[in-house]
Each structure stands twice: as C-alpha cells, then as structure tokens.
Amino acid sequence: xxxxxxxxxxxxxxxxxxxxxxxxxxxxxxxxxxxxxxxxxxxxxxxxxxxxxxxxxxxxxxxxxxxxxxxxxxxxxxxxxxxxxxxxxxxxxxxxxxxxxxxxxxxxxxxx
Amino acid sequence: xxxxxxxxxxxxxxxxxxxxxxxxxxxxxxxxxxxxxxxxxxxxxxxxxxxxxxxxxxxxxxxxxxxxxxxxxxxxxxxxxxxxxxxxxxxxxxxxxxxxxxxxxxxxxxxxxxxxx
Numbered sequence: 654x655x656x657x658x659x660x661x662x663x664x665x666x667x668x669x670x671x672x673x674x675x676x677x678x679x680x681x682x683x684x685x686x687x688x689x690x691x692x693x694x695x696x697x698x699x700x701x702x703x704x705x706x707x708x709x710x711x712x713x714x715x716x717x718x719x720x721x722x723x724x725x726x727x728x729x730x731x732x733x734x735x736x737x738x739x740x741x742x743x744x745x746x747x748x749x750x751x752x753x754x755x756x757x758x759x760x761x762x763x764x765x
Numbered sequence: 766x767x768x769x770x771x772x773x774x775x776x777x778x779x780x781x782x783x784x785x786x787x788x789x790x791x792x793x794x795x796x797x798x799x800x801x802x803x804x805x806x807x808x809x810x811x812x813x814x815x816x817x818x819x820x821x822x823x824x825x826x827x828x829x830x831x832x833x834x835x836x837x838x839x840x841x842x843x844x845x846x847x848x849x850x851x852x853x854x855x856x857x858x859x860x861x862x863x864x865x866x867x868x869x870x871x872x873x874x875x876x877x878x879x880x881x882x
Binding site for chain 2: 683684686688693694695696697698701703740742744752753754755756757758760
C-alpha cells in the first residue's frame with residue numbers, strides 16, 4: 654500500500670526553528686516534495702529531494718533518507734506568514750507520468 | 766515563472782447540473798496535467814492524469830463518466846463535473862507539467878471552489 658504520514662498540527666513561536674517530519678511507504682519512489690499551502694489557495698513548491706541528504710534554500714531546508722523512508726522540512730527564523738499547511742508528497746515511479754501522492758499535511762501555527 | 770490559471774475561481778451550481786472547470790498553462794506547454802480534489806482540512810487527492818491528445822487515466826474510485834476530462838491542447842485541460850451533487854462540493858486544483866525542463870516540475874493552478882446546492 655501507499656502511506657505518507659505527517660503530524661496533523663504543530664505550533665511554534667515567531668523567530669524560532671521548527672522541524673516537520675514526514676515518513677512514507679510507497680510502491681515506488683522517484684523524489685519527495687514539500688509544498689506550502691495557505692487556506693483556500695493552491696500549493697506552492699518549496700523543495701525537492703531525490704538523493705539522500707540536506708537541501709538548503711534560504712530559511713527552508715529539506716532532508717531525505719531513502720533507506721528510512723523519512724524526510725523533514727526545517728523552517729528557520731519563523732515569521733507569522735509561515736502559518737500554513739505544509740504538504741509532503743512522494744513521486745511514485747509507477748506508470749509513465751510519475752504521479753504525486755500527498756500526505757495529509759501539517760498545519761503550522763506561528764505565534765507571536 | 767510558469768503560471769497556471771483556472772477558471773472559474775468559484776462556482777455555485779444546483780444539484781443535477783454540470784459544471785466545467787478550465788485549467789490553462791499560460792506561458793508554457795504542458796504535456797501532462799493533473800486534477801486533484803481537496804476536501805476541507807484534508808490533503809490533495811489525485812483524481813486523474815491527462816495527457817494531451819489521449820484519454821485521461823483515472824485513480825481508483827473516481828468515476829470517469831462523472832468527471833469528464835478533456836486535454837485538447839498543450840495549454841488547456843478541462844474537467845466537467847456532470848450531474849453534480851452536494852457531495853461533489855470541494856476545492857478542485859489542477860497542475861501542469863512542462864513539456865520541457867526538469868521532469869519533476871509541476872505547477873499548480875489557484876484552484877476552483879465548487880459548491881453544489
């Protein structure tokens with residue numbers, strides 16, 4: 654079966670660091686994505702990992718361990734505007750189109 | 766940057782009627798477009814994958830006769846919800862994969878909020 658797990662909700666303080674974890678079990682693997690989604694809006698791309706290790710992009714970093722089926726998104730210097738849902742998605746190698754399978758998302762609330 | 770538009774952004778229709786949602790890639794050609802549905806406080810669920818000029822591939826549990834998908838050109842895909850019912854009320858989001866560039870790229874439209882009364 655296919656399963657992607659993330660915490661449902663998290664709370665953090667402005668200026669702090671927060672780590673959002675994602676574990677996955679999929680029939681195929683061809684990369685892992687993190688998206689940010691504000692309520693009522695479309696997801697926006699944050700990061701893509703296909704090899705093990707850490708990818709850093711400004712205040713956002715994403716880590717992948719394929720052997721453990723594990724990824725995390727690290728947000729530094731949190732701002733109020735970072736309050737959003739963060740979606741972990743795995744690209745399934747099955748088929749020609751490599752479709753994305755999304756986790757349930759983690760709703761992050763940044764407090765003053 | 767790559768932009769994907771959806772029209773309409775919001776639609777309210779009566780039960781039993783049909784609604785068409787358009788997804789357009791504005792500044793790139795998309796060989797593949799994806800249609801997702803998202804219920805409140807839930808994640809995106811892939812409904813179907815459409816490739817230009819061929820029939821869409823539907824995910825398990827999605828009725829192809831109810832959700833008609835047409836990908837007539839490299840910049841336009843449409844989703845028609847036929848004989849809509851209140852349980853079809855949802856946020857429908859499309860995404861498009863560019864014909865050129867990195868194969869992992871996929872750009873999302875702003876979504877269409879459908880309410881069936």
